[in-house]
Amino acid sequence: MNPPSVIDLPTFEALKEAMGADFISELVQAYFDETPQLLAKLQQALAKQDCDAFRQAAHSIKSTSNSFGALEFGAQAKELEMMGREARLDGAPGKVESLLTGYEAVKQALAELSRG
Amino acid sequence: MASGGPGRLLVVDDNKVNRLLLGRSLEQQGHSIEMAENGRQALEMMHARPFDLVLLDIEMPEMDGYQVLEKVSADLQLRDIPIIITSALEELNSVVRCIEMGAEDYLTKPVNPVLLKARIGASLEKKRLRDQQRELIRKFATSEVATDLETSGFSLGGKFVEATAMFSDIRSFTTIAESQTPAETIELLNTYYTLMFEAISDQGGVVNQMVGDGLMAIFGAPLVQADHCERAVKASLDMIDMIRLLNADRLAQGKAEIRIGIGIASGQVIAGYTGTTRRATYTCVGDTVNLAARLESHTKVVGKPILIDDTTRGALSPAIKVEAEGPFQLKGKTAEVQVFSVPLNQKE
Numbered sequence: 009m010n011p012p013s014v015i016d017l018p019t020f021e022a023l024k025e026a027m028g029a030d031f032i033s034e035l036v037q038a039y040f041d042e043t044p045q046l047l048a049k050l051q052q053a054l055a056k057q058d059c060d061a062f063r064q065a066a067h068s069i070k071s072t073s074n075s076f077g078a079l080e081f082g083a084q085a086k087e088l089e090m091m092g093r094e095a096r097l098d099g100a101p102g103k104v105e106s107l108l109t110g111y112e113a114v115k116q117a118l119a120e121l122s123r124g
Numbered sequence: 125m126a127s128g129g130p131g132r133l134l135v136v137d138d139n140k141v142n143r144l145l146l147g148r149s150l151e152q153q154g155h156s157i158e159m160a161e162n163g164r165q166a167l168e169m170m171h172a173r174p175f176d177l178v179l180l181d182i183e184m185p186e187m188d189g190y191q192v193l194e195k196v197s198a199d200l201q202l203r204d205i206p207i208i209i210t211s212a213l214e215e216l217n218s219v220v221r222c223i224e225m226g227a228e229d230y231l232t233k234p235v236n237p238v239l240l241k242a243r244i245g246a247s248l249e250k251k252r253l254r255d256q257q258r259e260l261i262r263k264f265a266t267s268e269v270a271t272d273l274e275t276s277g278f279s280l281g282g283k284f285v286e287a288t289a290m291f292s293d294i295r296s297f298t299t300i301a302e303s304q305t306p307a308e309t310i311e312l313l314n315t316y317y318t319l320m321f322e323a324i325s326d327q328g329g330v331v332n333q334m335v336g337d338g339l340m341a342i343f344g345a346p347l348v349q350a351d352h353c354e355r356a357v358k359a360s361l362d363m364i365d366m367i368r369l370l371n372a373d374r375l376a377q378g379k380a381e382i383r384i385g386i387g388i389a390s391g392q393v394i395a396g397y398t399g400t401t402r403r404a405t406y407t408c409v410g411d412t413v414n415l416a417a418r419l420e421s422h423t424k425v426v427g428k429p430i431l432i433d434d435t436t437r438g439a440l441s442p443a444i445k446v447e448a449e450g451p452f453q454l455k456g457k458t459a460e461v462q463v464f465s466v467p468l469n470q471k472e
Contacts, residue, residue, distance in 0.1 A: 019234075023145075023234075026149065026237050027149070028148075031144075031148055034144065035141060035145065038144055041140070042139065042140050042141060064183055064185065067183050067212070068138065068139045068183070071139060071142060071233050071234075072142060074212075075141060075142070075233070075234040
């Protein structure tokens with residue numbers, strides 16, 4: 009996947025312009041620090057079938073990812089958030105797996121963009 | 125004051141990226157920012173330092189946005205700090221709930237900087253107005269009214285309450301005013317009001333009107349007092365006593381004595397805040413209030429300084445002596461009214 013398909017460029021550029029180029033790298037770094045923790049929480053919550061924790065972790069991932077323009081990834085997280093809210097985690101394992109894969113792509117794209 | 129001037133803001137979000145994003149935008153707009161990672165931490169910070177505004181996330185571990193709103197709205201110290209909810213677009217139902225719980229406004233995440241600026245500016249401006257209003261209330265209202273306003277909020281609606289109304293007026297004030305300089309007249313009024321306020325507040329009464337040399341006070345509202353009749357009469361005796369002291373002082377300075385008349389009536393009154401949300405006063409209206417005003421002007425006819433109605437008299441303890449002045453036909457009343465005077469020398 010190339011960056012534009014993972015990250016919505018207008019959203020990212022607008023953020024960069026609003027926040028300043030220096031600050032964007034700090035922000036991206038915070039995202040890189042936080043997201044793996046949230047993904048881990050999501051997996052733990054799934055293992056324990058803790059719908060509330062599952063929903064919260066997915067919610068947080070969605071919210072920050074959308075800020076950077078990772079809209080598709082954000083939408084995946086949102087779907088998981090909804091599953092948590094409705095307490096139906098039976099279809100979740102596959103979707104969590106694909107979210108983990110999706111994060112790698114987002115991470116790569118964001119790293120490139122914040123350097124550029 | 126420019127709208128959207130800088131303020132001290134607290135950003136509450138469990139997500140570091142969100143905190144950084146909001147914090148950065150707000151700093152760029154000139155505000156000073158502190159951050160909390162959850163509701164519990166936010167409340168601790170709000171108790172420790174004053175904030176002009178709080179940006180609050182809903183979903184958070186330890187203590188979520190709803191719990192924060194609940195705590196804040198029950199906390200007199202914190203409830204006036206405006207809270208803007210930051211939420212995801214699809215959480216509109218939660219936003220409605222937050223607004224119902226007392227949140228001032230909301231912003232959807234990711235936050236648009238232009239909207240952020242506008243909403244923050246408007247909220248800060250509203251807070252400044254409310255702070256000014258509170259300052260005015262502190263200056264011009266009694267602590268009872270100020271407390272009642274703070275606990276009830278600015279509900280302007282009225283209710284029926286059992287209370288005692290009191291009117292007091294300086295006799296021949298115009299003549300006195302003509303015999304001295306304007307500065308002396310204002311000084312006299314200020315001294316007079318200070319003394320009357322003290323006598324009335326000491327008995328738990330509330331002065332709610334001052335017009336020229338007259339004032340109106342209410343006992344038993346907004347704070348309920350079972351013995352409002354007795355309190356009003358005791359206050360009136362204290363008022364006369366204070367005027368006696370003031371006169372001793374005035375005589376020593378070669379100035380004319382002043383005399384006051386006081387009318388007191390008890391019963392049902394309609395009480396509430398009247399005005400607009402910008403400027404409100406605690407007012408009481410109704411027959412009881414009119415009767416108190418009539419009795420006050422009737423003191424001139426009877427030649428006694430304190431006149432009370434039968435309802436007030438009936439509620440007094442035996443320790444307070446009263447004298448029947450007989451039934452009078454008062455202006456605006458169809459039936460005759462039993463009038464009693466309260467002798468100044470109660471200790472005999």
